[in-house]
Amino acid sequence: MALLEVEGLTIGIGRFTPVQEIGFSLDRGAVLGLVGESGSGKSLTAMALMGLLPLIRGEVRAGSIVFDGVELANRPAELHRRLRGRRIALVTQNPMTSLDPIRTVGTQIDEVSRLHGGLDGRAAKARSLDLMEAMRIPRAAVVHGQYPHQLSGGMKQRIVIAMALAGDPDLLVADEPTTALDVTVQAQIVRLMVDLVKARGLALVLITHDMGVVAQACDRVVVLYAGRIAEAGPVESIFAAPHHPYTRALIGCIPVEGQARGTLIGIPGQVPGLTDYPAHCRFAPRCPAASARCRAEAPAPATIGASRVACFHPLGRGA
Amino acid sequence: MAIGTALLSAARTPRGAPAAIVLVGVVFAAIFADRLAPYAYDMQSLMQANLPPSAAHLLGTDEFGRDLFSRILHGARISLGVAVTSIGASVALGLVFGAIAGYAGGWADRLLMAVVDLTWAFPEILIALVLIAILGPGLGSTAVAITVGYMAQFARLARAQIIALKGETYIEATVGLGAGHAHILLRHLVPNALTPVLVAGMLATGDAIVLEATLGYFGLGAQPPLPSWGAMMSAGVGQMFLAPWVIVFPGLAIAITVVAINLYGDALIDALQIRNRLREG
């Protein structure tokens, strides 16, 4: 059985249903990409995994989240509190929100080991230094005694990841962990995280809007559009032959080497707002292949090759 | 949210609704005091001095037999009128100084703010007393005193708004279009800085009513027989035990009005979502 099994996950906030029937599974040592534009529901899904939906008055309306055999959906806050940090750790986009500005970064990593691992002061510090070195932080002993404001954005994010690892979690949820960082730093941190996942047998849910990050980091990908799965499957096959027009368009939004001028088109229109989700296929208004049927009913996910695709007119079916 | 819609939505909140009703009533009384008052505010009748509230005199009469209800209605006109006009002038001056200081920066900012901080350092009542000592008692002096006494807070607030807004991209974008200082200030900075300053002005009007009443109470404001609320309370002190209504009703009028202004102002701040912006300065 996989470490994480999500099935038919439906999230409600008030009278809205921003996430509908999302499912995926994730094994140890694997990286799953949750990809989509703003408003796709990817961050809400992450919050559901962390049990943080009550913070925004959201709830799991249907479906299940089974983590290591334990159902997490709609369980008491106490259960989530015990899992957070120790079994499931979160890395957010802005490292500043995860770090206390008035304490040294070292003591903040130490604290996690002491709290969750029951280590004493000296052992905790030694462990922190190990983790900082694993995160390729140069002069770790010096940085251990520094305050967040003395560090660059990339360093702070490395510290936050070291903190997440200090609780020795099984599952790491990273919500756009590198979006706020410089290009060269982004690449280092994403690759570092992937290496750590493989080396330590963690599982990583990587939330991103960038198909490039997915291609470089993930084993499997779930493409979300307006709160529903458009397509899900192994990264290689999805990039080699995307079946959903949205997946193909999303990949096509990134210019590649040698691409001719005038061939980058983007996706016309914009993601619908929560208040005006169409009852039919949600991508139909922006889809070049949309037919009358697409504007009448919503497609259910079906298996094509190694992927699950929710589309009436999937691409390359014959091929 | 636009200030017009915010005024209405604030009036629909549980706190704002009763306050809005009271305020509309007070303003109505102030405007139509002539028509609403059953008697002239200065009509004396010594035979009817210090009468308790009755059908003929709803709130009773004072030591000269003047109808208290009529005097409180006219008092609303004076107290509210002085407070609103002087706070209006104070807001206008504060905006001008604050906008210039915040926009120009450098020595102009330091000079203007030094002057403003000088008045900021003293309580409003002290500034008012000094100014009235120079100008002599009367409504005009009271108005000047209130205007000067409160100006510092509006200048500080306006300056803080302008400095924050100066960093907005749309200001740089407008400079990039070739806009001059007047255009930047008058078309973008001041209009965007206006809302918090106006709301602060509204809240200060409550304080100004109290200040006006205090000055009136000491005989430094409206001169007899003009019925300002403070002056009326002062006149009631002598009969406090004989005819307590003479001091109680003007006092209630002040309290109710000020509480209503504060409650409504608070609801308005929430409706406009500007609580943070008011803390600046």
Add this chain to the structure above:
Amino acid sequence: MTDGPMTDGLTTGVPTTGVPILRFEDVNRDFTTPGGWFARRRVLRAVNAVTLDVPAGRVTGVVGESGCGKSTLARLALGLIKPTDGRVSFEGEDLATARRARLRQLRARMQMVFQDPYSSIDPRMTIGDAVLEPFVVQGIRLTGAARAAKAEALLGMVGLDPSLARNHPHHLSGGQKQRVGIARALALEPRLVVLDEPTASLDVSIQAQIVALLEALKARLDLTYLFISHDLALVRYFCDRIVVMYLGAVVEILPSPAAPIRHPYTRALLDSAFVPDPTRRQTLARATGEIPSAFDLPPGCVYAPRCPLADETCRRIRPQLDRSAHPVACHHPLDRAGAGS
């Protein structure tokens, strides 16, 4: 492929493709932190000895990471800030010494599109007023009918529904706001448009839309672009010529997007791009470290602390941009390193 002026452009009086429309000559720009009682004043050199021509009718890209000085360069280009030393000239006129009235005229001919569409429109203005503001600022009076027609034409040009003119900015999506920003910038029919990361805060699908719109507008209106970005892949797609900056200095100027890379930093930028192809995975080759603070720059090459090729010379002597057709500021450019020197 050089920056030299073409004589046929000078005879008509209108700069033709290739003639520099904007020139940076040895430009420095310093920023000083406001010292306090306990803080010493510190000087940061945001732009360091930049010499650069922006040829008319082309797309010049400026690429670099945070602190490389690209946004300062954009503001210098439009005279929004003045250089500490050196000269920035637009169509031959020095922007720092131009009189206020002249600067206003020049600004009608050079415009900027800003990174953050969310704060680049006054929230109190309607979209219609926002796109017509350039005319108000320039003292061009339009009558009621002309105003409506102009607003409609401008919104239509950037692919927006003219009925949006009555809305306020908070009713628009980020992509729509950026289109309004472009309409505003193009209202006065400028020659030069500086694009300061115009797509950085937008979703990828919208980013591609905006780039496509900018391409179409350039062809239609004969514009010159200075395109500033942190995304080398996007710059290589969109630009004719690419200026790579690092910590305030130009380290390489690629004469064409396909030119072989010569500077190790440009190489690192390219290697860092997330290529959307899982069969071409880059491995974690080496930790290339992070960008040092611009306050205390190393004495030699500013990239030396992160550079795999750096030696003693690099740490002592700052390399200058060479004068070749493909200028690079490096003691060990990659095309020579391969030859074994």
